[in-house]
């Protein structure tokens with residue numbers, strides 16, 4: 132029994148090697164695209180003067196949630212600047228944004244597919260379970276072999292790791308739409324596409340936004356781990372702090388991740404439940420539009 | 436045949452719907468006599484061998500207890516669910532087995548629907564909800580909004596155009612649902628328990644408004660309900676469903692007075708008959724009637740024979756001319772006149788054959804003789820004595836059956852003679868009503 136061993140690890144390694152050799156062109160293309168995107172976004176953010184960018188973040192907070200979030204954002208981002216963590220924080224933010232956008236672009240259509248097709252749902256569900264339960268660091272290894280050290284393995288691992296909640300929440304949201312409302316769409320002659328766009332997606336939006344919030348948070352946690360794969364940013368700072376046992380640097384890098392996490396969480400969760408934040412700029416604008424008298428009322432009033 | 440089929444808005448032909456495994460085989464077994472309960476383990480037969488035709492402009496009600504298959508049936512009528520077997524024909528087009536695109540066309544042009552829980556789109560304003568059908572059909576915005584505003588006014592929601600559905604009460608939300616279906620401009624309206632979620636007062640109001648709208652637009656309405664009173668109030672014809680089958684189709688009166696089986700009979704037991712049965716359903720042959728040309732003696736004879744204090748006078752064509760009372764007739768005889776003309780009085784309480792019993796109580800109380808019932812050409816077609824009216828409201832007996840007439844009062848002359856011959860009572864007599872008066 133001692134000698135009994137099935138070399139699953141080796142087999143998978145062989146398969147991955149084969150993939151690497153035969154699909155090198157694709158990996159190169161994907162790698163170049165990702166690093167261009169992330170580096171471009173980082174450069175763009177860094178090009179903006181710090182106070183101006185902080186003001187923009189604060190306004191985003193007020194736009195979707197409240198003036199309190201705006202103030203909190205301004206103070207905490209100033210702290211990041213003061214700790215000398217501004218550049219790594221923006222590098223991490225770029226990685227998270229690019230990874231989250233790609234993840235959402237994949238996850239939402241997959242979720243829609245699973246909501247409409249029982250077979251697809253049955254096949255994809257165990258795959259998603261697998262992706263979510265595998266320890267996150269494990270994704271880094273094949274990603275590094277495919278894309279070599281740098282930001283790209285980090286973003287790829289982040290996408291794989293944060294995909295499942297995006298898919299699941301989308302499927303859940305669409306399946307949870309009141310069937311009578313979907314029937315109403317059919318009963319008035321809507322096409323499946325019109326029902327998806329006009330009924331299912333809008334009604335599932337709060338749930339889907341919940342999934343997007345999860346995606347962003349997972350992406351952030353993975354982006355820190357991506358530091359081990361050589362991605363620039365807060366993660367790399369943490370890795371460096373660990374290897375030199377530099378407590379001060381580690382705490383500062385860690386705090387800047389916390390600041391990012393709180394900001395991203397508050398913004399994305401507010402997007403999912405716009406009705407809950409009555410003092411947000413968006414809510415105020417919406418109320419103003421709703422209170423504008425309708426055309427009919429205007430004409431009757433004019434006649435009186 | 437051609438002429439006939441063009442007056443049919445929708446028909447279902449031997450429609451089945453089975454949920455579960457191997458539905459086709461289940462249908463085959465049902466056709467060869469297997470009962471619904473024998474199938475129960477493998478499949479649910481929700482609708483079994485249902486056939487009916489709905490005429491244009493008709494309100495056709497499908498009624499049955501919860502779980503009897505009503506919702507399943509109505510969803511097959513616009514193809515939301517495909518029939519397992521059988522055929523549904525909408526305005527001459529079979530919707531069984533047609534392409535999805537064709538089916539969508541039928542839905543947007545011919546048949547729309549109102550849902551039990553309203554099924555409004557919560558992120559759209561009332562205006563946009565009502566304009567939904569037109570929007571799907573690609574009608575330009577200004578045009579569809581103009582039409583939607585008219586409909587909103589019509590269903591009594593003017594001023595709420597820009598509100599969101601959840602800012603409205605349940606009754607108002609269902610008005611939006613009704614408005615959305617009306618604005619789709621289809622000839623056929625399907626309504627699945629459309630008023631069941633509303634409280635009773637609002638429900639009655641909506642029912643009345645539906646009848647008004649139907650009268651105005653002549654829509655064909657297929658209305659589902661589990662409430663018999665609602666069925667009776669709205670339906671031109673009613674199909675009663677039980678365990679997936681239609682057990683009786685008929686007018687409300689047919690169902691009430693001639694239930695096809697015990698199930699229907701039990702169902703109709705607690706219906707509010709006063710709102711359903713009409714004067715025409717319960718009236719009796721008029722007997723105390725004389726012709727216009729008759730003299731006062733003939734009239735008196737007729738009164739004596741029918742124990743009544745007055746008789747109706749009709750013309751040659753049986754139109755109701757008036758009423759003659761015994762006292763007037765006696766005076767006329769004493770004066771020696773031979774024509775009734777001078778003593779014919781107008782009938783204050785004639786009712787129409789279509790009046791429901793509820794509207795007969797007050798006239799019946801005020802009328803000293805059995806109520807006169809006239810048809811649309813004012814001909815006297817029947818009378819309704821008070822006992823008949825009361826008996827018609829009771830359960831069990833069919834209103835048109837034989838009735839035992841209560842004992843007649845002893846004529847006054849007899850009592851007078853008796854009183855004159857004997858001694859007086861200890862207590863003074865109380866004067867009651869005229870003993871000759873008919874119940």
Ligand SMILES: Nc1ncnc2c1ncn2[C@@H]1O[C@H](COP(=O)(O)OP(=O)(O)O)[C@@H](O)[C@H]1O
Nearest residue numbers: 454479481499500501502503504505506507508
């Ligand atoms: N989608 C479905 N799958 C399985 N069984 C169903 C489905 N829809 C309805 N049924 C069954 O069909 C029967 C009829 O249901 P339904 O048409 O909703 O009745 P009703 O509207 O008269 O209350 C019930 O026994 C119900 O359980």
Ligand SMILES: [Mg+2]
Nearest residue numbers: 505506507628
């Ligand atoms: Mg139902």
